[in-house]
Amino acid sequence: MILLTGFEPFGGESLNPSWLAVQRAAEILRREGHTVATVELPCVFGDSAKVLGEALREHGPAIVLSVGMAGGRSRLSLERVAINCDDARIPDNRGQRPIDEAVVAGGPAAYFSTLPIKAALRNLQIEGIRAEVSQTAGTYVCNHVFYALMHALASKEGVRGGFVHVPYLPEQLPVDSSLPSMPLESIAQGIAVVIRTSIQTMVDDKFAAGAVH
Template identity: 70%
Template sequence: MILLTGFEPFGGESTNPSWTAARGAAALLEAEGHDVAAVELPCVFGDAIEALLAALAEHRPDLVVCAGQAGGRSRISLERVAINCDDARIPDNAGNAPVDEPVVPGGPTAYFSTLPVKAALAELGAAGIPAEVSQSAGTYVCNHVFYGLMHALGSTPAVRGGFVHVPFGPEQVPAGSTLASLPLEQMTQALAVVVRTALATTADLKLAAGATH
């Protein structure tokens, strides 16, 4: 069983491409014969993890790929590290704005993704989809969910999981704006590629994809 998640719109947007892409990728994978579920998470600290935990309990997946929107980024971001810190630059959809609060009190400082991020990077490149390995998922609800996911999966190491950020969709970028975006079809295909790569890969590639800053 594969679980894909995306978020509801936030920050005044009327859509969130992470959810559109998650639903689309689920449909693609289901057509290929995979058992897949897609779940929309609220963009709310606390509630998002509760919804994720409920989905994990209901579907009992073997693989989990959570997605979120990173407006301003130009590539699919394969997140490597989740940190135990909530630090909201803007309020969430319920008006919460935690500052320097732990996602899980007493939890580890950070968790690494258990997805094969380097292998996925190579496959996305081969598919012509711009992608990168990201060293930071931020400190907003996306990182909150990423950390919550990896903390939950710590008790079930056979289940692999991680987080992928997608850019704005073209419809979110005003005409004449220099903000980056990607077609929704590419985002959808990207999530499907990440899932297929994870299913086919037991050991990640050793491929240079770090950052100097």
């Protein structure tokens, strides 16, 4: 069982490409014979982690990939690390704006993704889909969910999980915008590549994909 999660719109947007892409990726993977569940998470601190936890209990997945939007990024960002910090620059969809608060009180400072992010990066590059390993998932609801996911999976032997940030869709941007975007089909195909790689790869590749700053 594979669990894919995306988010509802936030920050004044009318749509969230993460949820649209998750649904499309699920269609692709199901056609290939995989069992896939999808869940739309609220863009709300606390509630998002609760809905995710309920989905984990209901579906009992072997692989979990949570997906969120990072407007301004130009490629799929395979997140390496989730940190135990909520520090919201803007309010969430319920008006909450935690500052310097723990995602999980007393939890570890950070968790690493347990998906093969470098093998996935290589396969995405082979498919011609722009991608990168990202060293930060931010401190907003995406990181909140990523950390909550990895904290939950820390006690579940054999279940692997991670997080991917995706760019804007072209239709979200004004015609004259200089911000980068990516078509929905490319994002969905990229998510499917990450899942296929995760199924096939138990030991990640090792090559340089870090950041200088």
